[in-house]
Amino acid sequence: MLTMLALLVLAPMAGLLHLSALPGYEALDLRFWENAYLRRVVFFSLWQALLSTLLSVLPAILVARAFAMLPDLPLRRLLLGLFALPLVVPAVVVVMAVVSVYGSDGWLPIGRSLYGINGILLAHVFFNLPLAVRLLLPQWQAVPQHHWQLGEQLGMNAWQRFRFIEWPLLRESLPGVLLLIFMLCLTSFAVVLTLGGGPRSTTVEVAIYQSLRFDFDPARAVLLALLQLGLCMLVAMLTLKLQRMPEVEIAISTPYRRREDLSRWFNLGLILMATLYVGMPLLSLLIDALDGPLGQALGDLRLWQALVNTLSIGLSAALLSVTAGWFLLQYSASLAREGRARAAKLVDLAGSTVYVVPPLVIGTGMFVLLSPHVDVFSWVYPIVIAVNALMGLPFVIRCLGPAMRQNHARYHRLCLGLALHGWNRFRYVEWPSLRRPLGLAIALVAVLAMGDLGVIALFGSTHSTTLALMIYQQLGAYLVAQATVTAVLLLLLCLGVFALLERCIGGRPDA
Amino acid sequence: MKSVSSCIGTLLVSLLFCFSLQAATPNLVVYTYDSFTSDWGPGPKVKAAFEAKCLCTLELVGLSDGVAMLNRLKLEGDNSRADIVLGIDTNLTAEARSSGLFARHGLSLPGSALPNPWQDDLFLPYDFGYFAFVYNKERLASPPASLRQLVENTEGPTLLIQDPRTSTPGLGLLLWMKKVFGKESDKAWAKLSPRIVTVSKGWSEAYGLFLKGEADMVLSYTTSPAYHLIAEQDSRFAAARFAEGHYQQIEVAGIVQTSQQKRLAGEFLEFMISEDFQKIIPTTNWMYPAVTGEAVLPAEFDQLIDPSPALLLDEASVANERKGWVDEWLEVMSR
Numbered sequence: 065m066l067t068m069l070a071l072l073v074l075a076p077m078a079g080l081l082h083l084s085a086l087p088g089y090e091a092l093d094l095r096f097w098e099n100a101y102l103r104r105v106v107f108f109s110l111w112q113a114l115l116s117t118l119l120s121v122l123p124a125i126l127v128a129r130a131f132a133m134l135p136d137l138p139l140r141r142l143l144l145g146l147f148a149l150p151l152v153v154p155a156v157v158v159v160m161a162v163v164s165v166y167g168s169d170g171w172l173p174i175g176r177s178l179y180g181i182n183g184i185l186l187a188h189v190f191f192n193l194p195l196a197v198r199l200l201l202p203q204w205q206a207v208p209q210h211h212w213q214l215g216e217q218l219g220m221n222a223w224q225r226f227r228f229i230e231w232p233l234l235r236e237s238l239p240g241v242l243l244l245i246f247m248l249c250l251t252s253f254a255v256v257l258t259l260g261g262g263p264r265s266t267t268v269e270v271a272i273y274q275s276l277r278f279d280f281d282p283a284r285a286v287l288l289a290l291l292q293l294g295l296c297m298l299v300a301m302l303t304l305k306l307q308r309m310p311e312v313e314i315a316i317s318t319p320y321r322r323r324e325d326l327s328r329w330f331n332l333g334l335i336l337m338a339t340l341y342v343g344m345p346l347l348s349l350l351i352d353a354l355d356g357p358l359g360q361a362l363g364d365l366r367l368w369q370a371l372v373n374t375l376s377i378g379l380s381a382a383l384l385s386v387t388a389g390w391f392l393l394q395y396s397a398s399l400a401r402e403g404r405a406r407a408a409k410l411v412d413l414a415g416s417t418v419y420v421v422p423p424l425v426i427g428t429g430m431f432v433l434l435s436p437h438v439d440v441f442s443w444v445y446p447i448v449i450a451v452n453a454l455m456g457l458p459f460v461i462r463c464l465g466p467a468m469r470q471n472h473a474r475y476h477r478l479c480l481g482l483a484l485h486g487w488n489r490f491r492y493v494e495w496p497s498l499r500r501p502l503g504l505a506i507a508l509v510a511v512l513a514m515g516d517l518g519v520i521a522l523f524g525s526t527h528s529t530t531l532a533l534m535i536y537q538q539l540g541a542y543l544v545a546q547a548t549v550t551a552v553l554l555l556l557l558c559l560g561v562f563a564l565l566e567r568c569i570g571g572r573p574d575a
Numbered sequence: 576m577k578s579v580s581s582c583i584g585t586l587l588v589s590l591l592f593c594f595s596l597q598a599a600t601p602n603l604v605v606y607t608y609d610s611f612t613s614d615w616g617p618g619p620k621v622k623a624a625f626e627a628k629c630l631c632t633l634e635l636v637g638l639s640d641g642v643a644m645l646n647r648l649k650l651e652g653d654n655s656r657a658d659i660v661l662g663i664d665t666n667l668t669a670e671a672r673s674s675g676l677f678a679r680h681g682l683s684l685p686g687s688a689l690p691n692p693w694q695d696d697l698f699l700p701y702d703f704g705y706f707a708f709v710y711n712k713e714r715l716a717s718p719p720a721s722l723r724q725l726v727e728n729t730e731g732p733t734l735l736i737q738d739p740r741t742s743t744p745g746l747g748l749l750l751w752m753k754k755v756f757g758k759e760s761d762k763a764w765a766k767l768s769p770r771i772v773t774v775s776k777g778w779s780e781a782y783g784l785f786l787k788g789e790a791d792m793v794l795s796y797t798t799s800p801a802y803h804l805i806a807e808q809d810s811r812f813a814a815a816r817f818a819e820g821h822y823q824q825i826e827v828a829g830i831v832q833t834s835q836q837k838r839l840a841g842e843f844l845e846f847m848i849s850e851d852f853q854k855i856i857p858t859t860n861w862m863y864p865a866v867t868g869e870a871v872l873p874a875e876f877d878q879l880i881d882p883s884p885a886l887l888l889d890e891a892s893v894a895n896e897r898k899g900w901v902d903e904w905l906e907v908m909s910r
Contacts, residue, residue: 539779541615
C-alpha cells in the first residue's frame with residue numbers, strides 16, 4: 065500500500081527530473097537556494113500559512129465546542145452542512161465573494177488594506193475555520209457519558225471541564241487538524257496571488273507553477289516541490305510530537321446535555337458569529353447569481369453535461385481515496401498494535417503529506433510517463449480521478465484515523481477471540497462504529513474533487529468540461545454573471561452530495 | 576423482449592456504422608487555448624464552418640495557454656497527435672521557431688490588417704489586439720493621456736494588473752514599459768507600484784475585480800469596451816488612449832512538423848485567413864481580425880480608440896531578455 069503511494073507520487077517526479085537530462089531542457093541546478101528571492105518566498109509561505117492556521121483553528125475550537133454543547137440547536141445539521149461548503153468553492157470564486165463582502169463597494173469595506181496579508185487571512189480563515197469545526201466536532205461526541213457526570217459531581221466549572229474532560233480527547237486530533245490546515249494554507253495559490261497584492265506575497269506553490277508552466281524547467285519544479293514537501297514534513301514532525309495516543313476505555317458516549325443559561329448564550333453568540341463569517345460571502349454569491357441570467361444559464365444543456373462529469377469525478381475519486389485510506393490506516397493500526405508506534409506514525413505522515421506535492425507536478429509527471437505509451441486523451445478521467453483521490457487522502461486519514469485507532473484498541477482482542485475477520489469483522493465491528501467518520505471522509509473528498517480545477521485544466525480536452533472548469537471559461541469570456549450562476553449551482557450540488565453521502569453512509573445523528 | 580433485443584441490435588449496428596464513417600473521414604487535430612474552444616469562444620463556430628467544406632472532422636483541443644501548447648508539443652515529440660497549433664503569440668514565436676517543431680506553411684497574407692507587413696514562413700496570424708487600461712467613464716472622468724503621465728502622477732488612478740510570469744497581458748505591460756521607458760523602466764515601476772491594488776494571476780481575476788469596483792483602471796485590451804457595447808449595450812466602459820502608442824499582441828498558428836496531413840492542415844490555415852473564419856473573431860475572441868474584408872468588423876468597433884502607433888519589440892530580444900526583465904520587475908515590486 066505504502067509502496068503504491070510512493071510510486072504514485074515519486075514516479076511522476078522522477079519522470080520530470082529525467083527530462084532535465086535531455087537536450088532542449090534546462091539542466092538540473094542545485095544552487096537554486098542561493099537566490100534571495102526564493103528565500104523570501106519560503107519565509108513568506110511559512111509565515112502566512114502559520115498565521116492562517118492559528119487564526120482558523122483556535123476560533124474553531126471554541127465554535128466546535130459551542131456546537132457540541134448545543135446538540136438541540138435548531139437548524140444544526142443545516143449549519144454544519146454550510147460549514148462544509150467553503151472547501152469546495154473554486155479559489156477564484158472565493159476571491160470574488162470575499163471582495164463582495166470586504167471590497168471597496170462591499171458590505172463591510174476595509175479598503176485597500178484588503179490586498180496583502182489581510183485579504184489572504186480573511187480568505188484562508190473563510191476556507192479553513194469551518195473545516196476545522198467539522199473535523200474537531202466528533203471529538204466531543206466521543207466523550208464518555210460518565211466523564212460529564214463525574215465532572216458535575218465534582219462541581220467543575222466550564223474551564224475545568226474543558227481542561228480535564230475535553231482537552232485530553234481534543235489533544236489527540238488537534239495536531240492532525242493543525243497539520244492539514246497548515247498544508248492547505250501553505251499550498252494556497254490563487255488566493256495568495258490575487259488578494260496578496262503583488263509579488264511581495266508569493267508562495268513556493270506559485271514558484272513551482274511558474275517554473276513548470278512559464279519557464280518550463282521541470283527539474284526546478286521538482287526541486288521546489290521537494291523543498292515544499294520537506295518543509296511540510298518538518299512541521300508535521302513538530303505537530304505530531306504534540307500528539308498523544310489515546311487511552312481508550314469502553315464507555316457509552318452521549319452528547320452533552322446540561323443547560324447553563326450564561327454559557328448557552330455565549331455559545332449561541334459564537335455560532336452566530338461563525339455562521340455570519342462563513343455565510344456572508346456565500347450569501348453574496350447567491351444574491352449575485354439570482355441577479356444574473358438564471359434562466360438562460362440553467363437552460364444550457366452543456367451546464368448539465370458538466371454537472372454529470374463533475375459528479376462522476378467526485379464520487380469515483382472519493383471511493384478510491386477512502387478505499388486507499390482505509391487500508392493505509394489498517395496497516396498503521398496493526399503496526400501500532402505490534403508496538404511499532406514510530407512506523408505507524410510514519411505511515412500516517414506519508415498519507416497526510418502527499419497533499420503538498422502540487423497536482424500540477426504529479427499530473428505533468430504522469431503525462432510524461434504515460435504519453436509515449438498510451439493516448440493520453442482517453443486517459444484524462446482516470447488520471448484526474450487518481451490525482452484527486454491522492455489529494456483527498458490526508459482528509460481521509462484525518463477523519464478516519466482517530467476513530468480507527470480507538471476501534472482497534474477496543475475491539476481487536478475481542479475480534480481475535482471471536483475469530484472475526486474479513487467481511488464479518490467489517491460488517492459487525494468496524495462498520496457500526498466507523499460509519500460516521502467514514503461518511504464524513506467520503507463526503508469531504510467527493511466535494512473536494514468536485515471543486516478541483518487543477519488537473520483537468522492541465523490535460524485539456526474537447527469534451528471533458530467540469531463545472532469548475534466552466535466557471536473559469538465563463539470568467540475568461542467576460543461572462544461574470546453566468547460564472548456566478550455556475551458557481552452557485554456547483555455549491556448547491558456539493559451541499560446536496562455532502563448531505564446525502566454523510567446521511568446515507570454516516571447514518572442518523574446520535575443513532 | 577424480442578423487440579428490445581432487436582432494438583439494441585439495430586443500435587449497435589448503427590453505432591458501428593458511425594465509427595466506420597468516422598474512420599473514413601480524416602481528423603484534423605488543433606491544439607489551442609481553452610477560451611478559444613469554450614462555448615463562448617470562436618471554437619464551435621469555426622468547427623462548424625470548416626467541417627462544412629472540408630469533409631473532415633476538426634478536433635479542437637483546449638489547453639490553458641500558448642506556453643502550455645508548446646510544452647505539450649515538446650513533451651509529446653514524435654508521438655504528438657497535433658496537426659496545428661493555434662494561439663501562440665509573438666512573444667513565444669522565437670522559442671517555437673527554435674524548437675524545430677513547426678513546418679513551413681507556404682502561404683502569404685493578402686489583405687493584411689496588421690499595422691506592419693507580415694513576413695514569416697512558419698507562422699500565420701489570425702488576429703491581433705492592443706493592450707490598454709480600461710476604465711469606467713462614470714468613475715474616472717479624466718484618464719491619463721499617456722503611459723508617462725500614468726506613471727508620473729503619484730495621485731493618479733489606482734490599477735489592477737496581471738503577473739507577467741503567468742499572464743499574457745501582464746507580460747504585455749512589462750514589454751510596453753520597456754519599450755517606452757527603456758533602461759529607466761525599473762524606476763517607472765517603482766513609481767507606479769504604490770497605486771497597483773493587486774497583481775493577479777490571470778486576466779479573468781483582474782477584470783472581475785475591476786467590474787466589482789476595486790480599482791479605477793484595469794490592464795486589458797483596447798477592444799474590451801466593444802464587448803460591453805455589443806453584448807451588454809453598456810457604453811460606460813472605455814480604454815484610455817496613450818500618446819506613446821499601445822503594445823501589440825499578434826496571435827498566430829503554425830503547422831506541426833510531424834503532422835501526417837500537411838495538405839489538410841494547409842487548407843485549414845487558408846480557411847483561417849478567409850472571411851468565413853475572420854468574421855467570427857471580433858465578437859467571440861474580442862480581438863481585431865488579421866485580414867480586412869467586407870463587413871468583417873461590427874459597427875461598434877468604430878467607437879474604440881485609435882491605438883496607433885503600434886508598439887512591438889522584436890521576437891529575438893523578447894526571447895533573450897524576458898527572464899532578466901521579469902526578475903528586475905520582481906525585484907522592484909517585492910520592495
